[in-house]
Structure formats: structure tokens, C-alpha cells
Amino acid sequence: MGELLEAVFENAYEAIVVTDPDGKILLMNRSYREFLGVDNVVGRHVTEVIENTRMHIVAQQGKPEIAEIHRIKGQNMIATRIPIMKDGKVIAALGTVMFQDVQELSGLAAVVDHLRDELSYYKRELQRRLGAIYHFDEIVERSPRMKELKAFCQKVAKSDSTVLITGESGTGKELFAHAIHAGSRRKMGPFIRVNCAAIPDTLLESELFGYEEGAFTGAARKGKKGKFELANHGTILLDEIGDMPLPLQAKLLRVLQEKEVERVGGVRPIPIDVRVIACTNQDLPSRIREGAFRVDLYYRLNVVSLNIPPLRERLEDLPELVSTLLKQIVETTGVHVREIDDAVWDVLRSHSWPGNVRELRNVLERAVHLMDGDVLKKEHIWLPGSGKPLPVSPVRPLKETLIAAEREAIMRAMEAASGNKLEAARLLGISKSSFYQKWEKYNRDKLV
Ligand SMILES: Nc1ncnc2c1ncn2[C@@H]1O[C@H](COP(=O)(O)OP(=O)(O)OP(=O)(O)O)[C@@H](O)[C@H]1O
Ligand SMILES: [Mg+2]
Incomplete structure (x- = not known):
């Protein structure tokens, strides 16, 4: 073990020095000796060997100094000095120089900056591919009402609440739904949109919840994931929710309550983690009065409600x-x-x-x-x-x-x-x- 430790110490890339409480050098590894151009240094006082050193001060005061700039041979280095204590007394001090030069560090910082830029570009690109193509900065607002609405949405986006967006046709409901997803912690997850009115009533259930192999008579169709499963760990936008047929509303309610879906012809429920955003330009309370919309589903969806004012x-x-x-x-x-x-x-x-x-x-x-x-x-x-x-x-x-x-x-x-x-x-x-x-x-x- 002693030999191994010695070899590690001697061959470390960082420059390492150890002194006694008085500042006399006990050990100095090859990296440091080569950098300084010295050889036999054991027993000499650090101040004679390393310019601008503070090892003796740290050894005396017992206070560590972490990542400080230390100028040696005209180069700015990053030095860390740690007192080594035993029974409340300093028995030695350990000094390391992590970077041979700050230039190296700032070079590294430039690389990190560049990578960060690239990363944010790819993140955005990925989001577009995953389905959310609009962000808050693409929503134009000047009127106080819209400014307030947008600010509120930006807060709502960060929560995981179900959101119901209402407003006349063309007011920007879908735009807001996209932006909420893109501004949420699920932004790297999928964004799946279903238009509940564009899919014939008979197909909507399998479209939303999927189906198992052999669920349909006739053609031997393979099973298929539904939109809820596809939206797992992301957001599902149920567009034109006001047009969803009543029997399906009951099934949707169960999915929202249980947080699991059952495929058509399936036997076991599949757990899902999906945030729901619903949009409609219909007046849901009057749909409820007509008996066309379930009141319990309305309350499930109307956790946070956003109404976009007409132009x-x-x-x-x-x-x-x-x-x-x-x-x-x-x-x-x-x-x-x-x-x-x-x-x-x-x-x-x-x-x-x-x-x-x-x-x-x-x-x-x-x-x-x-x-x-x-x-x-x-x-x-x-x-x-x-x-x-x-x-x-x-x-x-x-x-x-x-x-x-x-x-x-x-x-x-x-x-x-x-x-x-x-x-x-x-x-x-x-x-x-x-x-x-x-x-x-x-x-x-x-x-x-
Ligand atoms: N505030 C806004 N800033 C910029 N573009 C907007 C804004 N509001 C709406 N738009 C644009 O108007 C069009 C309609 O918006 P969107 O599809 O979101 O409307 P909608 O409310 O979902 O309508 P519908 O009820 O008919 O589905 C889109 O092209 C959208 O980009
Ligand atoms: Mg729309």
C-alpha cells in the first residue's frame, strides 16, 4: 500500500506538495518538481522553493484555501492548500495545483459555453420534433389582458396541473397549449395532440387508449399504443374536448382519476404519467345543461382554466x-x-x-x-x-x-x-x- 501510494503521488498529473507545520517540505511530486525545475527539495522551506507560496501560512493558521489563484513563473495557477489535522493540531499541509495555468481553465470555460449554446439549440430542435412547436416568446401580446394571461400561463406551465383552455375559434388556444408544454418540466417529453372532433366517434376510443392484438374481428390487426401511452412522461392535448362523445367522456374521466389506461380488448391497465391540457371553443356549462357533457369530467379538467379573449x-x-x-x-x-x-x-x-x-x-x-x-x-x-x-x-x-x-x-x-x-x-x-x-x-x- 505504501508503495502504491507513493507511486500514485509521484505520478499524479496535478502538482502536489506536503509541508510540516513550520513550512518545511516533506514531499513534492514529480509534476511539481519538473514544473519548478528543481530536484532535491525535501527539508527546505517552501518559501525558498515556491514563489508567492502560502503553504507555511496555512500550516500555521490551520485554515484551508480552496482554488485560489497563485502566480508562479509568470503563470496564473489554481492552488488549493489544506491543513492536515490530528488531535486538533496541524501536523502537515497539503498543497495541490489543479491546472497548470488559468489559460487552460478559461479555454475549458469557452468550450463549455459553446457546448451550452449547442445544447440549447438541440433542446429546442428536439422539442419541435417531439411535437411542441410554439414557445411563449412566439405569443404576441400588447393588451393588458393578454399580458396578464401570458404571465399567468408561464406560472401555470411549471406546475403539473390539468389545464382547460377556452376561447373562440382562432384565438390561439393551441398556441398556448404548446407554450405551456414547452415551458414545463415535461418539455423534453412528448407532446401529443388529439382532435377529439376530427376522429369518427367509433375510432376515438382506440385512438386514445390503443388496442390489443385481436381486439377487432376480421383483419388480424396487431396491437397499437393509444395517444395516452404515446404521451407518457409528456403532455396530451385533448383538442375540441367539447365534442367528445358521452360514453368516451366516462372512460376519460376514469383515466384521469386512476392515472392508468386500458387498451381496447386489453386485460390489464397500463399506468401512465401524462399532463392533460384540454381545449374547446364550446361553452361547456351550456353543453352540460344540454346533457352533452359530463359535469364530473368538467370539474376534473377545469383545475386551472384559461380563457383567451376574442380579438x-x-x-x-x-x-x-x-x-x-x-x-x-x-x-x-x-x-x-x-x-x-x-x-x-x-x-x-x-x-x-x-x-x-x-x-x-x-x-x-x-x-x-x-x-x-x-x-x-x-x-x-x-x-x-x-x-x-x-x-x-x-x-x-x-x-x-x-x-x-x-x-x-x-x-x-x-x-x-x-x-x-x-x-x-x-x-x-x-x-x-x-x-x-x-x-x-x-x-x-x-x-x-
Ligand atoms: N397571440 C398570438 N400571437 C401570434 N400568433 C397567434 C396568436 N394567437 C393566435 N395566433 C395564430 O393564429 C392561428 C390560430 O391559432 P390557434 O390554432 O392556436 O387557434 P385556436 O384557438 O386553437 O383555434 P380553433 O378553436 O379554431 O382550433 C395560428 O396560426 C396561431 O399561430
Ligand atoms: Mg385549435
Whole structure:
């Protein structure tokens, strides 16, 4: 053991010195001797061998000095000096020099800084891949109500509470849900979104909770994980929760209470750790009165409730929203907007915005397509109910024209239905889930 200790001591990379209580050198390892260019030093006083040393002081006072800068041979080194005590008395002092030079340390700090930058970039990138693509800094707010709401959400994000987000269509519910996940301790976990209205009622259960092999007659389907399982250790966003069929509401309630899911055709429950965020633009209390929503589920979801005010009640947000949305539109269309005519603001401020921020985005996108210079003018703004005919766009390939027509029909139906999606589906004569699928498709293309 003695031999081994000696070898370790002698070969250590750090420079090590040991003195007696008077400051006389007892041991000095090779690293230190080579650095100083000395040989036989045992028995000499440290001050004769090491410049600026404090070993003798530490040995005398018995107070350790940790990681102090020690200048030797014109180099700043990091020295640590520790008194070695026995029966309350100093019997020796141990000195080490960890870095041969502070330069080495600052070099290391630069590397750490660089790695930290890279890490935060990858973290963000990973989050995007995991599903959350919006962060709080992407939510535009100027009005006091929105500022307050955002500040509250930032606090809520850090807790693990279930959140219910309500607000009219296009107010930014999904945006907030993303940001809450991205600002939570689950941010590195998955973010899974389910649109409860876009999936036909018969498929929703297996979509949410998964199914076991052989759960369905006919085709020998392999088992599949449900969205809750996929969201494990992350967040699940139950969008359009107001449209969830009643029987499934009962099952969802059980999942929220028990924190475990049972796959369709499964025999054992699977424990899950998932934070739930639910969104709806329906008035849940009135859905409860109609008998279409369970009151117990409502209380389970309504732990923290956020109501996003409609755009017409916070017109102070308009200028900032317009500039942010135009920037996004310019990125995809390449059309440059240098100036906005004053008259445009009067038009935008007097509209009621039933489709809220999404409608504003659509209006701006249409306007940008109609511009011929780089100034956005009043005549480029087409609003429903303004009595003006919808401007005719130039001839485009049939496929594009059909897609554009379908999208336009959906947007107009939403405008006519004042943002009520069930009503819009009815006006178009299509089913609820088919409407939602189309709605998702047209909005999704622009979201990302
Ligand atoms: N405060 C905001 N700042 C920036 N963009 C916003 C803001 N609010 C909404 N948007 C944008 O408006 C669009 C609609 O937002 P989102 O999809 O979150 O609305 P929603 O409330 O979920 O609507 P719906 O009820 O129809 O699903 C998105 O493109 C979103 O980025
Ligand atoms: Mg939404």
C-alpha cells in the first residue's frame, strides 16, 4: 500500500506538495518538481522553493484555501492548500495545483459555453420534433389582458396541473397549449395532440387508449399504443374536448382519476404519467345543461382554466399581430410589404373578427396576394360582410384552383357561422369529423 501510494503521488498529473507545520517540505511530486525545475527539495522551506507560496501560512493558521489563484513563473495557477489535522493540531499541509495555468481553465470555460449554446439549440430542435412547436416568446401580446394571461400561463406551465383552455375559434388556444408544454418540466417529453372532433366517434376510443392484438374481428390487426401511452412522461392535448362523445367522456374521466389506461380488448391497465391540457371553443356549462357533457369530467379538467379573449376585445394587439403575421406570410410568399396605409388600420379596427387571429392571418394573406406594389392598401383588404365581391384571382392549374376553392369555401362557411364549426359543417353539408379533417388540413399547412 505504501508503495502504491507513493507511486500514485509521484505520478499524479496535478502538482502536489506536503509541508510540516513550520513550512518545511516533506514531499513534492514529480509534476511539481519538473514544473519548478528543481530536484532535491525535501527539508527546505517552501518559501525558498515556491514563489508567492502560502503553504507555511496555512500550516500555521490551520485554515484551508480552496482554488485560489497563485502566480508562479509568470503563470496564473489554481492552488488549493489544506491543513492536515490530528488531535486538533496541524501536523502537515497539503498543497495541490489543479491546472497548470488559468489559460487552460478559461479555454475549458469557452468550450463549455459553446457546448451550452449547442445544447440549447438541440433542446429546442428536439422539442419541435417531439411535437411542441410554439414557445411563449412566439405569443404576441400588447393588451393588458393578454399580458396578464401570458404571465399567468408561464406560472401555470411549471406546475403539473390539468389545464382547460377556452376561447373562440382562432384565438390561439393551441398556441398556448404548446407554450405551456414547452415551458414545463415535461418539455423534453412528448407532446401529443388529439382532435377529439376530427376522429369518427367509433375510432376515438382506440385512438386514445390503443388496442390489443385481436381486439377487432376480421383483419388480424396487431396491437397499437393509444395517444395516452404515446404521451407518457409528456403532455396530451385533448383538442375540441367539447365534442367528445358521452360514453368516451366516462372512460376519460376514469383515466384521469386512476392515472392508468386500458387498451381496447386489453386485460390489464397500463399506468401512465401524462399532463392533460384540454381545449374547446364550446361553452361547456351550456353543453352540460344540454346533457352533452359530463359535469364530473368538467370539474376534473377545469383545475386551472384559461380563457383567451376574442380579438375584438383587445384591438391594442392588432399592430403587433399584423407585423408578426406579415413577417410569417412574407416568408412563405416572398412578397415584400414596405408600408401599410393608415386607412387599412381603420378597416381592421372596425371589423368584429369572428375568426380572431386566424381570420386576421387569412385576411392579410389574401391582401398580400392582391397587392401590386409594396404598399398594403385598404382596397386589398377583403372582409366578409363588407358588401364587396370577393376579388377574382388569376387562372391557376385546376388542382390548385380546386384546393383553393375548397379552402375558401371552408373559410367562408366559418365566417358565415361566426366561427362555430358545427354550424359551418352543417352549412357545407358535410359531417362533423369530415369538416374537422379539412379544417385541420388547411390550417395545419400554414401552422408549420
Ligand atoms: N397571440 C398570438 N400571437 C401570434 N400568433 C397567434 C396568436 N394567437 C393566435 N395566433 C395564430 O393564429 C392561428 C390560430 O391559432 P390557434 O390554432 O392556436 O387557434 P385556436 O384557438 O386553437 O383555434 P380553433 O378553436 O379554431 O382550433 C395560428 O396560426 C396561431 O399561430
Ligand atoms: Mg385549435
